[in-house]
Amino acid sequence: MGYVKPPAADVLKGMFIPKLSGEGATGDAIALLGALVMPHNLFLHSALVLSRKVPSSVHGVNNACRYFLIESGFALFVAFLINVAIVTVSGTVCSAKNISDTTANQCGDLNLSSASFLLKNVLGRSSSILYGIALLASGQSSTITGTYAGQFIMQGFLDLKMKTWKRNLMTRCIAIAPSLVVSIIGGSSGSSKLIIIASMILSFELPFALIPLLKFSSSSTKMGPHKNSIYIVVISWILGAGIIGINIYYLSTGFVGWLIHNNLPKIANVFVGIMVFPLMAIYILAVIYLTFRKDTVVTFVKPVKHDPKAQNNMEIGQSNSNELVELEHIPYREDLADIQLPE
Structure with missing residues (x-):
């Protein structure tokens, strides 16, 4: 970005004023939306709470949610900066007035296979190698999140329990095998089309992850004092x-x-x-x-409002039964302990 110096005013305008032009721009925008949000990552971000022991009081859970929000928000902000850099560099190079005919032709068919030329003036011949390493790193990141989400869904929703190496092999094969087959048969052009199609499918799947999540997290009968x-x-x-x-x-x-x-x-x-x-x-x-x-299913029952003792017990994380037993932590998923997440 420092080399091509994209105009700041146009960058800010493009961030906040959406504009689609050109053939297939709407489809690419939908594919971009699905690739950025990804429905399985909505489950994964929520499931991260289960990987740590959290104090059972209302204040403790609220603090934990706040810290998880900061962590995921920081990660998404870094991803946002990376995407802004990619779009602004390619847009600035391809919209320049004095580009050669070769560059203009490459900009007219810009995809993952041909985008390394954008860095050629800065990095020279090594641009394609470094670009390939960057693609490999981004692919690993996407595969890891998809694998973790699959593990949470297999154990949490489907209650499928198996040895770690079997689960990792199964989830990775499901994620990689179709892409590998398409890449072998269709080559680089087939892979580029597959990425667009898969990202569009993710976008169409978003409502089926987003709507239940919004309804669940906004329900007082589900979340109690922790609702949105x-x-x-x-x-x-x-x-x-x-x-x-x-x-x-x-x-x-x-x-x-x-x-x-x-x-x-x-x-x-x-x-x-x-x-x-x-x-x-x-x-x-x-x-x-x-x-x-x-x-109509109720999973959280509010204590009686005129019972100060019950209200206090809920705040400090104690049981509302006659035998008040203080809980050190909210129950968490013991079977997720072998997933490599921070404790």
Whole structure:
């Protein structure tokens, strides 16, 4: 960034004023959204709480949540800076007025395989090697988070328990095997298309992780005194509605546009429409069902308001039964102890 010197005003404008131009820009934006947020990481960030022993009082849990917020927020902020650097460098180089015809052609087909030329003027011939190392590091980071999320889901939701090496082998094979097959068959171009398609699928999956998480964390019958504040609830639902709206808009307009402009026979278009339109309707209805579904299960019972003793017991983390037994820590998942997370 110091070498290409992107204009600060344009960078700030691009951050806060979204603008899409060019063919396929909407699809790339949706793929970028899915790749940045990733539904499995929503589960992973929540599951990190289970890896540490937390004092059982309301104050202790609130402090733990605050520290987890700082940790994940710092990590996401660093990721944000990296993405800003990537976008601004490529945008500044490719939008320059005095670029050569070769650079202009490379900018016209910019993908993971060809993007190393952006660093060539700074790093010389070693740019492609360092760029490859950076891609490998980012791939390892993404694979690790996906593997951890898979382990939490296997143990927490599905209650599947197995030896560590078997679980690691299984989750890594599920994550890597399809990409490896596509890379071997399709080469670099196939891998680039796979990344876009997989990221778009992640974006379409976001509502099924985001909506239950928002409803769960905002419910007083689930979270009690630890539920989201009204400000977090409003902001989160506005962002969630925006994500869902963008997905549904692109899903409907993109498919209709493809039906109109493809070269298939009319009878083939009819059969494709008969197959796809019901699936689109099921997707939309499922999102609506998740949003408005009423949850009647109560997992947190508030102590009686006029009972100061019960209120105090809840604050300091004691049982509300007749035999007041103080808990040193909130129960945590013993079977997650072998996952390499900080204690």
